[in-house]
Amino acid sequence: MYDERNQRSFQFKKHEVQPESFILAPSHAPEWVNEREKLWNEVEKVEKRWTSQLSREVLIAIPNDLNREQQRELVELYVQSQFVDKGMVADVNIHRDKDHNPHAHIMLTMRPFNEDGTWGEKRPFTGELNENGKKIYKDNPWDNKENVQLWRNEYQELINKTYERLNLERRFDLRSYERQGKEQLGTVHLGHMAAGMEKEAQKKALKEGVEYQPVTTQGKLNADIQKANKELSVYQQELAKSNTKIIELEQKKKEMEMDIRRSLEKSGLWKAMSPKEKTSIMYVRNRMKQDVNLSVALKCQTQFENWERSLSNKANDLRNEMSVINQSKKLYQEYSVSPDNTIAKDRAKIQLERLGFSVSNYLNEEKARTENFNKDLASFKAEKEKFIENKAKVNEAVKVLEGVTINQAKILYNDNPKLKDFPIVEVDKLVQEFRASVTLFLYKMQKII
Incomplete structure (x- = not known):
């Protein structure tokens, strides 16, 4: 390269x-x-x-x-x-x-x-x-x-x-055993050299028809750890018990964490939505690349506010550039008709240079800047059109999800009359706090068991 x-x-x-x-x-x-x-x-x-x-x-x-x-x-x-x-x-x-x-x-x-x-x-x-x-x-x-x-x-x-x-039973958990809350011991990393030596030892044992025995320090240590974990596993299985309430809360937590579309489908609200409302929610979901709730939709709305400010800055830049080009045309005309060695001609030349033009090559420079301006203007119009179209979708999604959040809060807090006194953002926080409290309760109950 x-x-x-x-x-x-x-x-x-x-x-x-x-x-x-x-x-x-x-x-x-x-x-x-x-x-x-x-x-x-x-x-x-x-x-x-x-x-x-x-x-x-x-x-x-x-x-x-x-x-x-x-x-x-x-x-x-x-x-x-x-x-x-x-x-x-x-x-x-x-x-x-x-x-x-x-x-x-x-x-x-x-x-x-x-x-x-x-x-x-x-x-x-x-x-x-x-x-x-x-x-x-x-x-x-x-x-x-x-x-x-x-x-x-x-x-x-x-x-x-x-x-x-793929219907494979194996599952991965990249957390350490300690962070998983398990009492098992973690094995040590072999490294490519030790792993290669152990692989050769396994091949040799298989060829000679004998039981494989680790040959490296790391391999021997891992064998001891695996043996200890096996003995510990028997003890843990004897302590494992089911708790009906925890299972119910786990299910409730999973349902609350479901993607908003699946939640709406389950409640029957999705079918009642208009195609416009469905399209708006799916647009936010696809843009943000995550499950949609009111918080996510509001973040998306903030992105569009930043985008709108960016478009405003680009519009100002385009207006300034158009003003400069138009002003340069008048100055060049003034320069062209003014007699040599006059204040008017010198003034027009100086002002043209301040605008970034030279009198000797003005026509080529003006043509190039006009072409660039037209190209930037076309790009700006296309971007603005895309912005306007999708901004309406985001605002529609926020409106729909505000209603969903209010309904969730009424269910979770038993239709408490004080809910109507809170701003919608605070209501959303209450829903999130409820989810967090369920998670914390589950964690504590699992520790007790």
Whole structure:
């Protein structure tokens, strides 16, 4: 791959098994992002500071009991839902050099793409300016350390859904035994060298017809841990009991956490909705890439408010540019008709230069700026049309979900008359607090058992 900035070519190391490489990008990203060399050269161009971080890497292990097609499908679904649908471009390489250790390297761009296919900001704009007139930005949400746990949880859930779809009994839990509340001991990581030695020992034992015995320190330690866990498992099974109330609360919690569409279908409200209302809810769900409730819809509405401010700024820029071009035409006309060596001619020349034009090449410069203006105007109109169409959907979804939230609150709080005195945002918080209290109660009851 050729590096334009440093004018060097890079040849990556050879692998025993050819890596499976592909690029995933948002639908509104330009076509050139699918060319790896072009993509990363453009990344370097957009980052001006020499200290800029150019990419973010995520490394994931892939279950080795899936075939290659299933492995790729799993990786694609994960990368699409967690990174690409949120604006990032992902350069993915799946390595399968070792049968027991398939894994994927996911290289992400640091900037998302805007709706119009241009590079976005690393940090979201607040819509406000400081005392010096400069934009004020929020912290980069992608740098939040909590993302790591979130990405782990989402990957775990996706793996388990894959196993369930394939009718496989195996399930994954990426938490430690301690965080799962289990008293079992965790095994130690073998590493590729120790794993290779143990695999050879297993082959040798099978060939000689003898019982396999671990040969590495880590392998022997893991055998002792597994033996202890087996003995502990017998004890735990004797203590395991069912509790009817906990089962009922677990079911209630699951029902409350269901996607809003499924909840509405179950209650019969979905059928009563108009096609417009259904379309609005599904639009918010698809845009936000998560289950929909009032909080999610309000976040989506906030995104559109920021988008509207961005459009307003673009409209102002276009108006200013149109004013500059029109003013330059008048000044150039004044310059052309004024006699040489006169104040009027010199004044017109100076004012043209202040507007970014030169009298010697004015006609070409004016033509180029007018063409760019018309191109930007067409792009702005298309974006504004898309904004207006979808803003109506978001507002409709908020309106529908406000009604749903009020109904939920009435059920959960026994139609308390004080509910009508609360703003809808506070009512939504009450519903969320109820869910949290159910979760906390379940956790405490499980600890007691």
